[in-house]
Amino acid sequence: QLVESGGGSVQAGGSLRLSCAASEYTYTTNCMGWFRQATGKEREGVASIYTGGGRTNYADSVKGRFTISHDNAKNTLYLQVNSLKPEDTAMYYCAASSWYNCYSGSWATGTDFGYWGQGTQVTVS
Numbered sequence: 001q002l003v004e005s006g007g008g009s010v011q012a013g014g015s016l017r018l019s020c021a022a023s024e025y026t027y028t029t030n031c032m033g034w035f036r037q038a039t040g041k042e043r044e045g046v047a048s049i050y051t052g053g054g055r056t057n058y059a060d061s062v063k064g065r066f067t068i069s070h071d072n073a074k075n076t077l078y079l080q081v082n083s084l085k086p087e088d089t090a091m092y093y094c095a096a097s098s099w100y101n102c103y104s105g106s107w108a109t110g111t112d113f114g115y116w117g118q119g120t121q122v123t124v125s
Helices: 099-103
Strands: 002-005 008-010 016-022 031-037 044-050 056-058 066-071 076-081 090-097 120-124
Touching: 002 090, 016 031, 016 090, 016 120, 031 066, 031 076, 031 099, 044 066, 044 076, 044 099, 056 066
Parallel strands: 008 120
Antiparallel strands: 002 016, 016 076, 031 044, 031 090, 044 056, 066 076, 090 120
């Protein structure tokens, strides 16, 4: 089970820290990622991380502004979002999959992620 938190409404240029608490950790869930879906748009991958080794992937649109991290002791995934723009407005979802997806060029599609949270809304004005 994945439970997101930390979303909210902020002004452009602001920051938020999204969190995703996982109820269990196995080798089948050690590629974790953040995805977002804006109203009327398709879901897109924002960032992913291999929790066993730290490899990270980022969408071009968020590089330099967003940072993904994972606390193994707390089994919690984070997304630090800085310099927010109105186009970052979306529902943000946490997801988990097997480790190899973090080394796949198609991770951002999210199709191989089998575990999903309910989402947390980020609104930038």
